Amino acid sequence: MGALSSRMWWRRGARAPEQPGAGGEQLEAAEAAMAVADDVEEEREDGGPAPRPGPVKRKTDSGGSPEKQPHQKRSKACSDSVYEALFLRGEGSDVQICALGEVWNLHRVYLRRSGYFASMFSGAWREATMNTIELHMPDENIDLEALHEAFGSLYEYSVFIPPSRVIPVLATASMLQLDALIQQCGEIMKETLSVDTACSYYYSAESYGLPNIRAMCFQWLLDNLMTHHSEELVREVSLYIMQELIASSELIVMEVEMDVYTMLKKWMYLQLQPKWRGPRRALLSDANLWFARAKMESEGTPFLETEQGRAFVPVFQHLRLAYIVCDLPSARILDQDALIPATWLTPVYKEQWLALLRAEQTRELGPTDAHVSSFQGNSMRCGHQLHREEPCNWRWAGFNFGWDLVVCYANRRIIFRRSAMNNSQGLGVSFLWQRKIAFRMFLVSLDRTGRAMFRKVTEYQILSLGKDEELEVVNLENQDVVFPIYVACNFLYLPREGRCPD
Incomplete structure (x- = not known):
């Protein structure tokens, strides 16, 4: 300053005092500027x-024409x-x-x-x-x-x-x-x-x-939000922005919906304890200890039903709980944390059980049409990071109604393969001859500041896959791709009925 x-x-004087060495050229320029202002006025x-x-325009010393x-x-x-x-x-x-x-x-x-x-x-x-x-x-x-x-x-x-x-x-x-x-x-x-x-x-x-x-x-x-791993960034996100982010199907989720819940738990802790400072690896354990004490003090009342927790209800309502409760370790964490009321979870468990029965005991093949509105609020969000240009396969954990979907990356192509072999990822594999899946995939490369250098988004699509069938969904040949690449997907396996209570 x-x-x-x-x-x-x-500025406080009407005119500046004369300065030593200030020649006629400087005064002439000032007078010319004043003349311009007078003419405009x-x-x-x-x-x-x-x-x-x-x-x-400055004149020459000889009084001739203006200098060019x-x-x-x-x-x-x-x-x-x-x-x-x-x-x-x-x-x-x-x-x-x-x-x-x-x-x-x-x-x-x-x-x-x-x-x-x-x-x-x-x-x-x-x-x-x-x-x-x-x-x-x-x-x-x-x-x-x-x-x-x-x-x-x-x-x-x-x-x-x-x-x-x-x-x-x-x-x-x-x-x-x-x-x-x-x-x-x-x-x-x-x-x-x-x-x-x-x-x-x-x-x-x-x-x-x-x-x-x-x-x-x-x-x-x-x-x-979920790829940068910055506590300061999470701390600065306000409640209403977080609500918009969690509601969006374009949020890059690493790896599954349970990771969104974990991030929200840390965010809520930082909002309640803004002075927290410590190593990043200690944040989750400190948050778990704080919420455990709050659970004891409230005699087991779910945190979102307490006076402190009610403000965060609009954000947690946008969690897609149906894709969390299908994984046993995740369901146990929800129960142990006691952040989310049972009145939210009970209808979700019922809905998913009925969906499982429909998947195994009816001839429903999956969605018949992909609507943007369905994906916005109901789709399963998951993601994976490709660190370098090399072949790799992965699955997203969780029971997906008999779908064992393996994602393969090789030669700049991403392939979905429906495996019919039993594995430890779920309760079992459906042997129905065919299943349909609605999906959308987007791939993003980010620079050091987090800005996208490359982005590719597929249309909403319906795929029909038989047992052990595979299909190429993205081809990156002849495209300027910079690693690492974040691969994010929205999946819709079966039409869902109802929603989490408000």
Whole structure:
């Protein structure tokens, strides 16, 4: 703020003191800038348009024709002269702006470039004829430095905005309705999106009406929330953003829905204990101990039914419990943690048992059509990371109604294979001759900042697989792919009926 204070000293005087060594050329430039402002003001009073200041033309020593300089150099010289003479030194000021304990000697003709002041100076507003205007800041993000930079931008000044200052400048530009400065802030946010800025940029974009930036930040969170492994990122995610993320079928889940539950347990603990600091490997055990004590203190009341836990109910309601209770170790953890009420779990157990009976004792082959709405709220979410270019096979744990689906990667192809061999992944394998599966797959490569370098999304598809049959679902040949790659899938095995109670 030292540099800012020195600028304030110059603005308080009507004219700057003479400086040693300041030649006639500098004074001539300042006078030319003042002449530009006077001409613009006269045209404004006559009802004409307010042109932007033109280039300053310097005469030769012999009094001949003006020097021929490149247009950009003349424009920059004029901009610098306008900024230094009119803004920094306040020469010819016709209005004082007071805000945040400081005073700016400014000019109405330049302030009218702001939609805020253009409205203020038009019509019958009281401020239209006032020589001193007091501004009250409605936003705590607006500070003295940001306000100074915003005013300076009205005087042809090119504002440099470091990422650490983009939110105060955006808040100020939004209040003053400076579209060019708002756009500049948006570009900086696009270029500097990372784990350190994703949440703050999301909140700011939502507050100041930047839907494209908000969507970009939300997509970044969908890609990185469960892949980045950052406690600070999880801590910064607010309740309403987490609710949107957990509800989305585009969330990259590593590996299965139970991992979403585990992440939410750690997130809820960090929201309740914001001062927690420790190694990442200790977070889950500390969270388990804290919730175990809470369980004892509440005499076994499920945590989401306690006073502390009720605020988190809207988030946990978006967990897809049907794909957690089908795995015995996961079901035991749910029971031991006692975070989720039994009134939520009992209908899910019943629903899954009936679905199992339908799968084994009827001729239902699976979904007959894939609807986006079904995938959004009901599909099984799972994912896997391909670390390098080498063949590999994997399964996603959990009993999947007799489906033993093996995923194979080799030669830049991803293949689904329905295995008919019994294995330890579930209760058994169905020997029905054919089954159908609805699925969607998306593959993402992320750079070090978490931004997607590669993204491929398949359409919603219905596949019909017989026993031991395999089918290629993605081909990455001739595509510029960077490892590691995150492979995420949404599956829908059978039409589901009902949902978790509200």
